[in-house]
Amino acid sequence: MKEYFGNIYSALATIFIGMKITFKHMFVPSVTIQYPEVKPQLPERERNRLYVNMDDCIGCDQCSRACPVSCIEIETTKSIPGEDLGKTSNGKKKALWVTNFTIDFAKCCYCQLCVFPCPTDCIYMTDVYEFSEWDRDKLIYDFATLTPDERQEKRDNLAKFNAEKEAEKLKAASEPKEPKSEIKKDQQEEK
Numbered sequence: 001m002k003e004y005f006g007n008i009y010s011a012l013a014t015i016f017i018g019m020k021i022t023f024k025h026m027f028v029p030s031v032t033i034q035y036p037e038v039k040p041q042l043p044e045r046e047r048n049r050l051y052v053n054m055d056d057c058i059g060c061d062q063c064s065r066a067c068p069v070s071c072i073e074i075e076t077t078k079s080i081p082g083e084d085l086g087k088t089s090n091g092k093k094k095a096l097w098v099t100n101f102t103i104d105f106a107k108c109c110y111c112q113l114c115v116f117p118c119p120t121d122c123i124y125m126t127d128v129y130e131f132s133e134w135d136r137d138k139l140i141y142d143f144a145t146l147t148p149d150e151r152q153e154k155r156d157n158l159a160k161f162n163a164e165k166e167a168e169k170l171k172a173a174s175e176p177k178e179p180k181s182e183i184k185k186d187q188q189e190e191k
C-alpha cells in the first residue's frame with residue numbers, strides 16, 4: 001500500500017516539475033524560429049553559395065589555383081587576331097574566351113580562398129544558402145555564358161589559326177635563302 005501511494009506521489013511530482021518548466025518558458029523570449037517560414041538573421045560575414053560574374057572574368061585561373069579542394073574547373077581559349085572581347089568593369093582587357101567554368105558545390109568547403117586573389121572581384125559569396133539537391137551532379141554549377149556550339153567554335157577558330165600559322169612557318173623555312181655573300185655583293189653594286 002505504501003509503495004502504491006509512493007508511485008502516485010512520484011508521478012504527480014514529475015508532472016508538476018515538467019509543467020513548471022513548460023509554464024516558465026511560456027514567458028521567456030523564444031530562441032528558435034519557424035524555419036523555413038521564418039528566415040534566420042545571418043551574420044555580417046556569412047559564407048554561402050558563390051557566384052561568378054562572367055562579364056568581368058578574364059579567365060586568369062587564380063581562383064581555381066587557390067581552391068584547396070580543386071572544385072573550380074576553368075577552361076580558356078585564346079582569342080584570335082580581330083576578335084574583340086571587350087574590357088571588364090575595372091578596365092582590364094579580355095584576351096581569353098572562358099569556354100568552361102564550373103564550381104562543384106558538393107565539394108566546396110566555403111573557405112572563401114578563391115575570392116581574395118580575383119583581380120576583377122567577379123567571384124564572390126552571395127546570401128543564398130538554400131540550394132540542396134537530391135542529385136549531386138546538380139550541385140555542379142556551370143557559369144560559362146557561351147553556348148556549347150559557341151565554345152566549340154572558339155576552340156575550332158584557334159586550332160585553325162594555329163594550323164595556318166604553323167603552315168606559314170614551315171613554308172618560310174622550306175624556301176631557299178639567299179646566300180649572305182650574294183646579299184653583300186648586291187649591296188655593293190647598289191652603292
Ligand code: SF4
Pocket residue numbers: 050066067068069070071072103107108109110111112113114115
Ligand atoms: S570557397 Fe573554398 S572550397 Fe569553395 S570554391 Fe572557393 S576556394 Fe574552393
Ligand code: SF4
Pocket residue numbers: 052056057058059060061062063064074117118119120121122123
Ligand atoms: S580569379 Fe576571377 S577573373 Fe580569374 S578566373 Fe577566377 S573568377 Fe575569373
